[in-house]
Amino acid sequence: MSTYPVVDIPTLLQISPQGGIDGRSRRYEKYIGDMEGVYRDNAAWESAVGEHGADHLVYWVDDHRYQEGSGALITGTSTLLPGRYGDEFAMTRGHLHAIADRAELYYCLSGRGVMLLETLDGQSSAIELTPGQAVNVPGHWLHRSVNVGDEPFTTLFCYAADAGQDYAVIADAGGMKNLVVADGEGWMLRPNPDHTGYRAFDAD
Numbered sequence: 001m002s003t004y005p006v007v008d009i010p011t012l013l014q015i016s017p018q019g020g021i022d023g024r025s026r027r028y029e030k031y032i033g034d035m036e037g038v039y040r041d042n043a044a045w046e047s048a049v050g051e052h053g054a055d056h057l058v059y060w061v062d063d064h065r066y067q068e069g070s071g072a073l074i075t076g077t078s079t080l081l082p083g084r085y086g087d088e089f090a091m092t093r094g095h096l097h098a099i100a101d102r103a104e105l106y107y108c109l110s111g112r113g114v115m116l117l118e119t120l121d122g123q124s125s126a127i128e129l130t131p132g133q134a135v136n137v138p139g140h141w142l143h144r145s146v147n148v149g150d151e152p153f154t155t156l157f158c159y160a161a162d163a164g165q166d167y168a169v170i171a172d173a174g175g176m177k178n179l180v181v182a183d184g185e186g187w188m189l190r191p192n193p194d195h196t197g198y199r200a201f202d203a204d
């Protein structure tokens with residue numbers, strides 16, 4: 001029996017600034033039909049589904065993973081296509097890590113976006129990202145990418161392999177506390193009138 005721990009093989013990952021990894025473990029795609037209930041302007045979402053079809057691509061992710069343990073990292077790219085639903089910009093579903101203290105790095109490779117960040121007890125932050133800029137997202141912060149530009153917004157991300165994702169925490173709260181909406185040529189935050197507060201914080 002070996003006295004050495006099992007180790008994984010270091011792997012070269014070729015990363016495209018427009019998204020995509022040669023050497024990925026998997027790719028998944030999100031379609032506009034998957035985004036029901038995400039945007040507060042449901043009529044605008046329904047209109048977009050009618051116009052483009054439910055199988056219209058809205059974002060896609062490549063990732064690389066080598067083991068499930070707490071010491072391993074998942075590295076990937078996320079590419080979020082531009083769009084508007086009423087005055088809300090195109091965004092990802094957003095999540096809290098299922099193991100909530102797990103942190104995550106997001107580094108902008110291309111495009112212009114906003115990382116929208118909130119805690120269960122009501123703190124919020126929104127950080128604009130352009131190529132070369134990164135956000136080191138601490139544990140316990142819900143996070144969502146928003147594309148506020150006209151081109152695809154691509155980030156490189158890296159987080160602990162055991163973190164997992166809790167998407168329901170946002171859906172159960174009627175969406176995140178803040179919306180990222182158009183403001184002239186730019187963007188602004190607007191309180192989400194449907195937000196009810198996060199359940200995990202209400203529970204104690």
Ligand SMILES: [Fe+2]
Pocket residue numbers: 095097104143159
């Ligand atoms: Fe995450």
